Amino acid sequence: MYMDKLSTQPTKGFHDIYPEDMRVRQWLFGKMRETAMLFGFEEYDGPILEPIEIYAAKSGEELVKQQTFLLTDRGGRQVALRPELTPTLARMVACKKNQLTYPLRWFSIGPRFRYEAPQKGRAREFYQFDCDLVGPTTPESDAEIIALAATFFKNLGLTPDDVVIKINSRKMLQHKLSLLDIPSSKTNEVIHAIDKKDKMSEDKWIEYLKTEDLSDDQIKNLLKIMGDRDVSFESDELTNVFSTLKDLGVSEYVEFDPSIVRGLEYYTGTVFEARDKKGQFRALLGGGRYDNLVELFSKESLSGIGFACGDMVLLEMLSSHDLLPNTKSLSSHTSRILVTVFNESTVRASLKLIRTLRDEHIPSELYPDFAVRLDKQIKYADKKGIEFVVIIGPDEMKNDTLTLKNLKTGEQKTITFHELLSLVQ
């Protein structure tokens, strides 16, 4: 019977991570963990499926209605593949609200899912690095989170010439809008419009503001605010955030930008996003302060500040700056030693060597097929980037020695087991 073969492609917008790409991913996740832990953050994780309600209220209409993978489970519950982690954080914090020790410094690294059109730097399944500091509402906590983001870039090799973290205050912006007689019922629409500003020309933006029923005067003043780099000094809070960032040593990575608002509706105070200086990529990370993290779940209130950083744009950026590691050079990506098998009569000697090497915690592998010719076994080691090859033939067995081939230098010598150990340990 003839059977059609299935496609070997992953689902659209999803990616296979082969070992070579995995090494890069693990290197990146390592930098995330290292930086978060340097700032005293602890790792947590939540479910990949969440009840749809926890996104419906706050995550922004577009995200929930158009970009979420929804399913109805066999119990009739409407659930979603998490498009972001903050609602999960909120639920988890609310659940143990009175048992947790504040300030919380929590981070997480994991997959998120958005039903968007796949394109360069955007996929339907991607990874995000989330950091949140929950409890205090001080400028020092804002600065700690932003300094963590800056230090993360620094640890990746990105300099202040490459990236900038643009900072603004929603509170200050809202105050400014109220001074323009924009009613508070309209604030969200205007903030949404500001969020779209850098996606269109100034003329187009002005037209867009007119469709939002802003007067010519209001538009003129709004443009003035957007261009005023000194307006931050009118906010004590922002002034404190910037001076704290200076004391934390990251002032070169940050600047005030009155047009930064971040799309998500739950931000209420300081907001920030990181951009590449050349403007080639979408935002590298974004975040801000939310006045009440747990309001969907609890009558009590709890403030926090955090950011999320996706892996896709960041990897594009690092690649374009030649900052990705050579995956062959990444430590422990493969065995240190391949123990070949000469023929059936030498198998046991090879097995015993493998056993001893592993007892000594030296990553090593046996070539598991003596029907394969020795030169092909060695070629395998070379392709995989294994540094040392050991050959135990009948002569070596007789003399209780082994032949060591260094595939980097091509050097080959006959040595004892103890010499091998002192060489690789």
Next chain:
Amino acid sequence: MYMDKLSTQPTKGFHDIYPEDMRVRQWLFGKMRETAMLFGFEEYDGPILEPIEIYAAKSGEELVKQQTFLLTDRGGRQVALRPELTPTLARMVACKKNQLTYPLRWFSIGPRFRYEAPQKGRAREFYQFDCDLVGPTTPESDAEIIALAATFFKNLGLTPDDVVIKINSRKMLQHKLSLLDIPSSKTNEVIHAIDKKDKMSEDKWIEYLKTEDLSDDQIKNLLKIMGDRDVSFESDELTNVFSTLKDLGVSEYVEFDPSIVRGLEYYTGTVFEARDKKGQFRALLGGGRYDNLVELFSKESLSGIGFACGDMVLLEMLSSHDLLPNTKSLSSHTSRILVTVFNESTVRASLKLIRTLRDEHIPSELYPDFAVRLDKQIKYADKKGIEFVVIIGPDEMKNDTLTLKNLKTGEQKTITFHELLSLVQ
């Protein structure tokens, strides 16, 4: 307006991983990575969503029809949350079949999803450790995979008194069944029946076999095979696997068991599963050889052997044997130093100390709120398990010193910054 608050509970069968549990999970994943890499295995990962077709043919009817989370994406594609990883591995290997270097030694650690009734040791979202060796069909490759599993238990502190890996050969079993005149069309049903053997009494099992239309004679002989611990010597292959396992130093962890078949239909050769010796838990891991990994995707053929190990039963087992680490003792679970803030006038000195400590790669955190009393700041450090607290008050600022409190010993002394560094580096 009164608003009902949402539940803080995760979706049924899903778990929140708070930092304390995350430390245990990361410790366990670390042991998985460490062991796999000791055997020269490379990490990979696939998508969490896969086309339903890749499970439909091989994963066993129960798994696909009753236990899979299915959804139809907005493009009309039927996709599933992966219940297991082997079909993804098959797809990925088939996709790059001619570019990959064999033998492949690949492992993966990630979430899987099964719609089962949640109970102790079983959840709808859980993690699995998958190891596969693809290419050769030799007893040495079977032994490498089983030795990896045994070494994993050893690295977790589980001894041969605690766990046993039971090994059988499907090929030998099928041969034995054919000798009983069981037609090959019926082999799968009988193998399925053998898989259920240890879930019922012998009487019940005999009744069950009768409903499968086996004759009294066939049943008698089948029982004899199931009780015969020496039948393994009839298979050269199994004999070689066991002698290789002995040379690899793990013979104490393994035994032959003719009743092990593993449920999944794609196994064709050696099969194995790990059990706790007291029989308290379900299988700790299971796996086997599949003759043609890529047959759904390719006309060419490729054999492999692998296992999957879930986190839930393993954690139960480790907990019952008191082998889980004390999470407070796990290295780098929190900052080494809390830098407190005495009052507004000393904030800058605290910030600068934090900056310098982090420049020296010492995980440390600032207490980000000087409105909080010093004793409460110290209590926070104590609760979080932070070892050192630094206080910089007006006196310390004047004398360019700092006060260091060791929360483990209670000792408190005034030292210089350089003394602090040499203490914690």
